[in-house]
Amino acid sequence: MSSSAMDAESPDLVCQLDNVQGLVDALSAVRWKRHQDAVIELSEHGIILIVEETGCLQAKVYLQRELFVRYEYSAQGRPRFGVSLGLFADCLNTFSAPGHSSLIEIRYPGPDMQLLVKSVDSPDACIYAEVRTRIPDMISWDYNFEPAGSTPLTFTVKSAALKEAIDDLEWPGSSIQIKLQPVPPSVSFKGEGHGDLQIDFMYYVNTDLLIAFHCDREVSYRYKYKFLRATTSNLPGSVIKDNRGSKLIIGRGGMLKVQHLVSVARTSNQHPHTDSAGYQQPSRIAYIEFFVKPEEDEDTIN
Structure with a gap:
């Protein structure tokens, strides 16, 4: 044989x-x-x-x-x-x-x-x-994601709202600034091109959109728009329909982690893996993570 x-x-x-x-x-x-x-x-x-x-x-x-x-x-x-x-x-x-x-x-x-x-x-x-498969010709870079401090810099926003905000900030070839501040607790997305456009998520004003927020100091980092957009550009309709939330975490050095959850539960009228609150059990969820490096501006380099 x-x-x-x-x-x-x-x-x-x-x-x-x-x-x-x-x-x-x-x-x-x-x-x-x-x-x-x-x-x-x-x-x-x-x-x-x-x-x-x-x-x-x-x-x-x-x-x-x-x-x-x-x-x-x-x-x-x-x-x-x-x-x-x-x-x-x-x-x-x-x-x-x-x-x-x-x-x-x-x-x-x-x-x-x-x-x-x-x-x-x-x-x-x-x-x-x-x-057909092949021998991998790439060696994955070590993102080495570490917490930015003792208190996590993280927020969870409805996936549909996150995608809409990033789509609205489109400035081809430019960058997007993400700013977190504890007082008032908020997240700001700011795009710069032929003018400025800023979208704010205020934590206590609309908890239906900004579901969770943890930040003990003001931080701000800039990311290439094309890379940031890639994190939401092809979100499946099921994520939007299920009204899921996406979690964003800023790690040491400004490394951005974006997490989505995609249901892989069997489609039927019966949902044996769904609990009383309407959430899929973790065993039927595919976890998706994006890691985006920040831009190095003059302040960062110096």
């Missing part, structure tokens, strides 16, 4: 998922340009997909093993491989039908180190796809 055949019989990972659309939504959220490479890392705890650009912007999609109805992991170490993000997302999208929760199986590696995807619950036909 050939070694390739043996590899096919003993894959590193075999997993099954009952909500393809939720997975497509999660991957699409970190797709900020047409042609984009991603690195997938497998472990006994789940799957991590990483994309980044020019060492200034990085995004990660965390798919915990609890998301899957089946997760069989037999690899030694943590295998990593590269894929085309767009190709992978588009491939998965062919398995998704509106209003129907397809059960798919993902297997890696195939005989030629490919990622294998197939439908497993259709009595009429089996859809099968192979996604």
Whole structure:
């Protein structure tokens, strides 16, 4: 028996998922340009997909093993491989039908180190796809995210409001200033171009938009607009519809972390994983994190 055949019989990972659309939504959220490479890392705890650009912007999609109805992991170490993000997302999208929760199986590696995807619950036909993988040609930069002090500099804002604010601040090629101040407790987004535009979120004025706020001192950092926009440009409609919140944290040196939650619960009239408050249990949520480096202006350099 050939070694390739043996590899096919003993894959590193075999997993099954009952909500393809939720997975497509999660991957699409970190797709900020047409042609984009991603690195997938497998472990006994789940799957991590990483994309980044020019060492200034990085995004990660965390798919915990609890998301899957089946997760069989037999690899030694943590295998990593590269894929085309767009190709992978588009491939998965062919398995998704509106209003129907397809059960798919993902297997890696195939005989030629490919990622294998197939439908497993259709009595009429089996859809099968192979996604070519490659040796990762990028080494993820170490964002080394650390707290900015003893008190976290963080706020949580409705995802729809955050996306709308960033869209409204569009100044191509420019930067956006994010300012937090404890008195009055507020967050300001300011764009500069052919004029100034500022959007303020006041904590005690509208807690329906600014859900949480923690800040013990005034801080201000600037970020490239194109990188900041990438954190919300492809937020799936399900996040907006569910009225979810996005959490932003400013770490040491102004590193910005933006966190979104995307539901990967099986779509049906019954929601066994939803609690009495209407929130999805963590096991059915894909965690998405963006890391954005601040601009280095003259004050920062000096």
